[in-house]
Amino acid sequence: MTERLYLDRPDDASFESTVLDVRARKVLLDGTLFYPTSGGQPNDTGFLGDARVTDVVEEGEAIWHVLEGDAPPPARGARVAGKIDLARRRDHREQHSGQHLLSAVLLETAKVPTLAFHLGAAVSTIDVKAERVGRELLSRIETACGEVIRKDVPVRATVFKGDDAAREARSLRRPPEAEALASPRGLRVIDIQGVDRDACCGTHVARTGELGLVKVLSAERGKKGETRLTFVVGGRALLAFQERQDVLDELSQELTTGFREIRSRMEKIREAEKASRTEAKALREELLLARATELAHGARTRPGGGTIIVHRLEGGDPLDARFLATKLVLLRADLLCAVAHSGEKLSLVLARGEAAPQLDLGKVLRDVLASLGGKGGGQPHFAQGAAPDPDRAKEALALAEAALNG
Ligand SMILES: [Zn+2]
Structure with missing residues (x-):
């Protein structure tokens, strides 16, 4: 049994005690100021002699002190000086x-x-x-x-x-x-x-x-x-x-304001950011619309009838490819188009105008993306999907173009 000296002397750091037993790096004392882990409270740490005490374990009424390092622990019957970390206590x-x-x-x-x-x-x-x-x-x-x-x-x-x-x-x-x-x-x-x-x-x-x-x-x-x-x-x-x-x-x-105003300032920043996003989206769509008009003029004639456009987009948003393809087929009813976007991955969109040759674009897209390790789907007149490698846009468009020409 170990006398629990810490109960009546919680302010004390130093004590002397006799070693009752030793098991490997664990030392049992007849009295201790070290609090053992129990009741939701962690153990005290400190020193027994020169050895650091890293853990203190309760076994019934016995309290064992776990020593750090390789130095031999004190022998049974020895008097030892203990010192606990008062700041932690x-x-x-x-x-x-x-x-x-x-x-x-x-x-x-x-x-x-x-x-x-x-x-x-x-x-x-x-x-x-x-x-x-x-x-x-x-x-x-x-x-x-x-x-x-x-x-x-x-x-x-x-x-x-x-x-x-x-x-x-x-x-x-x-x-x-x-x-x-x-x-x-x-x-x-x-x-x-x-x-x-x-x-x-x-x-x-x-x-x-x-x-x-x-x-x-x-x-x-x-x-x-x-x-x-x-x-x-x-x-x-x-x-x-x-x-x-x-x-x-x-x-x-950062916000050049008092701490009480941080919340309202953040609210304003959020609103401004939302407005900027809306404005940026409108500008991007305007730009894409201009590009669609330009591309539609240069559409190539397809050998078996209709026209073809293949185009690659970089930067911006993967949704831009969908937007551009949709506008292109509205501008040219006889058009078959493929638009790729390289971002974090490769996105591919296929679309056809109302008067274009009746190819099943869902099938064309699945075949193209399957050879690039990606997947997607859609309907005969509109299909979209993605593949993992954004650098294979050129290859994807070449495959799509060959299929659309067929
Ligand atoms: Zn308590």
Whole structure:
């Protein structure tokens, strides 16, 4: 059994202890300040002697310390000095205590219970029993958390055993797990004075003032009937604020406006972009129409009757080929035409005028594209499709021309 020194000495970094057992790179101590991964909270890190402790694992009442590197671990019975990373510990205390406060206020304010907690490397999450948690409710919750933080009330841990534990269990925010009630260490209750009582074995702050700020960054739909809230507390909340401020400052500078005006400015930019797109489309169509007129004049006479145009488009949009072919056959009723467009891939459009020879263009197109590894289809008078290689437009048009001449 390992004595959990961190429970009563959460502010301490250094301790001395005796090695009870060693398994490969894992060391069992008779007492430790290292918090083991449990209850949604990650382990502490630090040093045991000169070796870095990368993981701390709980096995029943035993706590094993996983050492990094190749140096031999301390021998059984040896006295060792341990030192934990206090900055990481402090961060975890802030996130974990902030979670107690957030969960308590959610239940009190909105009757929303917390189902699960995870303390992550950058942000933490709680899963709550609610279909949806809106921004307006979140703002009220954050404000209520802020009030408790400014009151700077004490956060105390008390251990109850036997009948006291059973009685105490009934007064908590959520019923403790059977495991916690049966623990030889007793039932440990974290009390945020006047706000919350919850069974927990994690590390917490001593007063709510240490939390600084509880901020919910997002609320997303989780499992059925649940919502996942992502939140940050204390130092992490300041970092999140700074990060968002930086992005807003950049946007403000870019758009030469105050941050409150960014949204309306973006709306204007979107409108202007839409208008530009419409205008560009109209201009392109005008250009294609002029080209269609010019091409229609130069149509070649087809040996078996009618006329033929094959043409390649580059740049612009693949839909341009369809537009051009459609205009060409309106300008010349006796025309058979093939228009290719080279963009990310090769697009091919075949069309025939009302008075043109009655070739089945759907079949012609399928045959041409099949030999280029592409596919497409359509009707006897109009067909379109695509092939993967845009550089084979010339080949596609030669094949189409031969077929249309036939
Ligand atoms: Zn806790």
